[in-house]
Amino acid sequence: MAQKPEKMQISLYLSAFIDIGGVMPKRLDILIVGAGLIGLSTADALLSRGCGVTVIEARSGPARGTSYANSGMIHPSQSRPWNVASPMRSGALRSVHELALTSRTLLQDSLISLGLFKDNPVPGCYKIYPDMMSAREAQKRYDEEGVVSRAVLDAEATLGHPALYFETDLWGNARDYALALEADLKNRGATFIYDAPDLRIRRGHQGVTAQMKGHVFQSDHIVIAAGPQSPELLAALDIDIPMTPLRGFAVNFEKPDMQLPFAPLMDAQSHSAMTVFEDQLRLSGTINQASARPLLQRWCELAPQVMRELKPATEIWSGLRPMSKAGRPYIGGTDVPGLWVNTGHGHMGWTLCAGSGNLITKMIMDDETDERFKLG
Numbered sequence: 001m002a003q004k005p006e007k008m009q010i011s012l013y014l015s016a017f018i019d020i021g022g023v024m025p026k027r028l029d030i031l032i033v034g035a036g037l038i039g040l041s042t043a044d045a046l047l048s049r050g051c052g053v054t055v056i057e058a059r060s061g062p063a064r065g066t067s068y069a070n071s072g073m074i075h076p077s078q079s080r081p082w083n084v085a086s087p088m089r090s091g092a093l094r095s096v097h098e099l100a101l102t103s104r105t106l107l108q109d110s111l112i113s114l115g116l117f118k119d120n121p122v123p124g125c126y127k128i129y130p131d132m133m134s135a136r137e138a139q140k141r142y143d144e145e146g147v148v149s150r151a152v153l154d155a156e157a158t159l160g161h162p163a164l165y166f167e168t169d170l171w172g173n174a175r176d177y178a179l180a181l182e183a184d185l186k187n188r189g190a191t192f193i194y195d196a197p198d199l200r201i202r203r204g205h206q207g208v209t210a211q212m213k214g215h216v217f218q219s220d221h222i223v224i225a226a227g228p229q230s231p232e233l234l235a236a237l238d239i240d241i242p243m244t245p246l247r248g249f250a251v252n253f254e255k256p257d258m259q260l261p262f263a264p265l266m267d268a269q270s271h272s273a274m275t276v277f278e279d280q281l282r283l284s285g286t287i288n289q290a291s292a293r294p295l296l297q298r299w300c301e302l303a304p305q306v307m308r309e310l311k312p313a314t315e316i317w318s319g320l321r322p323m324s325k326a327g328r329p330y331i332g333g334t335d336v337p338g339l340w341v342n343t344g345h346g347h348m349g350w351t352l353c354a355g356s357g358n359l360i361t362k363m364i365m366d367d368e369t370d371e372r373f374k375l376g
């Protein structure tokens, strides 16, 4: 978030401190591993609190892992975990939903401050079902979860399919956001180190150390936001972070010149979506398929008129959702002093990024605890 006023307040506070001859409080230096949506949002929140922030990333730029091409939905409505049998009983659903609602507001503010928020004529997201009876049954479950939806059938918005409409969800291009946020963070003083796949994190005498090619990073805290690669990074420290990454695909097309759905359209059956961004149409989702073919076949069934108009795809991509086995992200400290995790956001990472960055910052800076997201 480009929170310039808050930053100014911090420097005013510091100069007042110097004027009265006080001792300057020590600035905390934080190393964040991973420049995906979660690492960038963590950097954003920590920088806003006056920390020194260094982000270290294995790839050559920001948002080149799972955050590269998601479906763009900021959808608290979809907080139900995909891999937990009784999410209500485990508390995972409620925890994720609460964090998602906070995160949506923070993310909207951040999108506005970066000049990226589109006041879409039709907000929200749609989810289509085979028939109206299935839509109404699903609606009952959403009601029980405290999620408001409306059953609709519309020739344009739902391509004529029975659907549920989640009016308070938002959507936007996560990669555009990540690129704009990274530029903003650099302007505000964050350091980014790219092409750094060889980072080694080890337990030291006084906590944790990070090293790369003989260089030891000096930091007060380290936050692991390495998405689906987080478990292997933490395994070197004997920390088990239970995750089952789930592969998804995204296929980008030039936007065809025709009437298209104005808000993302999810398909309940295939866990995929059609999202029409400003400059492209994207089909994305599915779970652990070997290729993008099932995704394309499904949308040929659902939207034959649209699919007929599409030129060959401009890009086919696949990525792993960092799906935690607990059905909710892991946000908090570890048994190694100074080592934190912010990962495991599964199918909700775009929705939860701002809220998760904010939460871990409160834990590090204010000693706040939140048992809902603890590791283990």
Ligand SMILES: Cc1cc2nc3c(=O)[nH]c(=O)nc-3n(C[C@H](O)[C@H](O)[C@H](O)COP(=O)(O)OP(=O)(O)OC[C@H]3O[C@@H](n4cnc5c(N)ncnc54)[C@H](O)[C@@H]3O)c2cc1C
Pocket (backbone or CB within 6 Å): 033, 034, 035, 036, 037, 038, 039, 056, 057, 058, 059, 062, 063, 064, 065, 066, 067, 068, 069, 070, 071, 072, 073, 074, 075, 196, 197, 198, 199, 225, 226, 227, 228, 229, 230, 233, 247, 248, 249, 250, 284, 285, 286, 319, 320, 321, 322, 343, 344, 345, 346, 347, 348, 349, 350, 351, 352
């Ligand atoms: C097809 C698809 C559609 C999706 N749609 C949505 C959606 O509509 N809404 C939503 O809320 N979420 C959606 N998601 C989920 C969301 O995209 C992810 O949860 C989110 O991108 C995860 O972000 P991350 O920062 O944790 O991981 P990543 O983006 O993978 O970032 C982790 C970074 O850490 C780096 N890294 C790893 N190991 C190391 C190391 N040892 N040293 C240095 N760097 C390292 C990686 O290179 C990577 O850049 C979707 C996901 C997929 C796959």
